[in-house]
Amino acid sequence: MESTSSEYARFLAYGNQLIEVHIGLRDLLADLREGVVPAAELGAHCLAFCAAVTRHHTGEDTQVFPLLAARDPGLRSFLAGLEHDHRIIAGLLTRAGAVAAELRDGSTADGAARLRQELDVVAAVLETHFIGEEKRLVAVLNAIDPSVGLTALTDQAVEFR
Template structure:
């Protein structure tokens, strides 16, 4: 999807696109949690698809956070030095989220003929922790950065380069 561009070439509502990206990630996490519950409750026999779904979600979150760390946050920090403490805090959140994502990938990557079965409660706990952290992170980020993102000049980049993915 192309980034919406105003007639003067400026990025259109980049902060609003951030909200759209977050909504998409929230929806995907909800689907992942539903898939995990169905598998653990015996309503679905598709561990391979669950692992693939988890890896796709983990990759999407990682791309988004890397985009912010490498794109949006430096651009905002340069233009809005007063936001630097917020950006640093959000960057620390990204590291915590990355650790949880690695743990989930490891947990769901285990099943196989010579490995231990997945501990359903451990996966549920990790997904619950991830959901709580991401929700808090997204809300804080949106409250603190949307207006500043919407005001970024066009030279700052596209949603893909600044946010790690386009809004859907």
């Protein structure tokens, strides 16, 4: 079993990593929306972006949030709200992904414009979600008391990605 200090370091690193992941996702989304990615590659890049956001949120929902809810029951409502956001965002990504797949397959004439419209919606929702998550979740992760220990929360080591 890990030592308390290494668990604490992992949680602190996760808070910092969360911000870095969000910055990377914001940058990728900006590239898609602003025409940095060539139109011929837009569909494929969008699908990769959608998959990256989905992986990120799935990791939070299955690995991080349950641990935090067990440690601090007062966070359950907030974490449930984030999971709700994740479901809404998943629906938006599914819509954008469908347009991206059409564009990638060449089956739509106005696909790039439609996709950028879908991405504008995704960007607005994601930005609000990221800001809220960064303000509250990172503060929670950074405030974890290393003297309390986290090992009692789970019988297995959790790898944060």
